[in-house]
Amino acid sequence: MTLEVSELSVHAGAHALVREVSFAVGAGERVGLIGESGSGKSLTASAVMGLLPEGLRASGSAKLTGTELLGAPERELSRRRGRDLAMVFQEPMTALNPLMRVGRQVAEAIRLHTRKSRRAAHEAAVALLDAVKLPDPEQLARAYPHQLSGGQRQRVVLAIALANDPALLICDEPTTALDVTVQAQVLDLILTGVAERETALLFITHDLAVVARVCTRVLVMFEGRIVEEGSTSDVLTRPRHDYTKKLLAASDLEAA
Numbered sequence: 001m002t003l004e005v006s007e008l009s010v011h012a013g014a015h016a017l018v019r020e021v022s023f024a025v026g027a028g029e030r031v032g033l034i035g036e037s038g039s040g041k042s043l044t045a046s047a048v049m050g051l052l053p054e055g056l057r058a059s060g061s062a063k064l065t066g067t068e069l070l071g072a073p074e075r076e077l078s079r080r081r082g083r084d085l086a087m088v089f090q091e092p093m094t095a096l097n098p099l100m101r102v103g104r105q106v107a108e109a110i111r112l113h114t115r116k117s118r119r120a121a122h123e124a125a126v127a128l129l130d131a132v133k134l135p136d137p138e139q140l141a142r143a144y145p146h147q148l149s150g151g152q153r154q155r156v157v158l159a160i161a162l163a164n165d166p167a168l169l170i171c172d173e174p175t176t177a178l179d180v181t182v183q184a185q186v187l188d189l190i191l192t193g194v195a196e197r198e199t200a201l202l203f204i205t206h207d208l209a210v211v212a213r214v215c216t217r218v219l220v221m222f223e224g225r226i227v228e229e230g231s232t233s234d235v236l237t238r239p240r241h242d243y244t245k246k247l248l249a250a251s252d253l254e255a256a
């Protein structure tokens with residue numbers, strides 16, 4: 001298993017926000033994490049990445065390719081983030097440096113984890129910008145983030161995330177801020193990117209139509225726990241838990 005999470009809890013003092021969550025994601029597998037706002041999806045992902053907000057504490061276990069992430073020293077975690085473990089969040093500007101040309105940001109992500117020369121890293125960066133279907137990538141590499149559209153920025157973030165062929169990609173609402181047509185293009189790029197690399201994908205969203213398009217398996221969170229899991233088609237057509245039934249009834253999945 002690429003990612004094995006077992007009995008993961010997140011506490012704020014004595015208050016449990018994530019409660020003994022266990023799941024696994026295999027190489028090349030695409031797993032959705034769904035649930036209403038506040039159910040604990042983002043905190044589960046943050047705990048795995050070692051990026052919990054100040055004051056929150058994780059317990060249990062989260063192993064990436066067999067090595068424990070929880071409680072690992074920050075130096076070890078920052079070495080693994082961007083190399084074995086990459087993420088894409090909702091708002092691309094939080095992941096990009098506004099003062100640095102985008103090509104250089106992709107190249108630096110490569111150089112941080114490999115011994116490539118500056119020139120080789122630049123060439124690899126342009127190839128990655130091309131792979132995420134940015135127009136005229138050689139030229140675009142010289143742009144600053146504010147010169148790009150939201151969809152183009154998220155493509156740059158995806159290029160950075162995939163730059164070192166990570167074992168695991170975590171996406172937290174990566175297309176929620178984008179127009180519907182741009183959303184579909186970015187989802188397709190995520191699908192292609194993980195398929196080419198056999199990357200395990202953990203995909204957080206509250207959009208069930210997105211889950212149906214992207215994920216083969218789905219986990220449903222409610223009040224900090226996983227209350228249901230199964231293949232996407234089973235969960236979306238024959239939900240067992242009352243909460244999942246309500247989630248489906250409230251969604252516009254049939255219209256999508």
Ligand SMILES: Nc1ncnc2c1ncn2[C@@H]1O[C@H](COP(=O)(O)OP(=O)(O)OP(=O)(O)O)[C@@H](O)[C@H]1O
Pocket residue numbers: 012017035036037038039040041042043044053054055056206
């Ligand atoms: N730093 C924090 N301190 C205390 N409580 C927090 C903190 N961050 C989040 N929480 C609480 O933890 C719970 C789970 O939050 P989380 O962000 O994981 O939910 P979510 O399912 O990702 O929701 P959303 O879809 O809105 O992002 C919420 O009740 C939230 O208010």
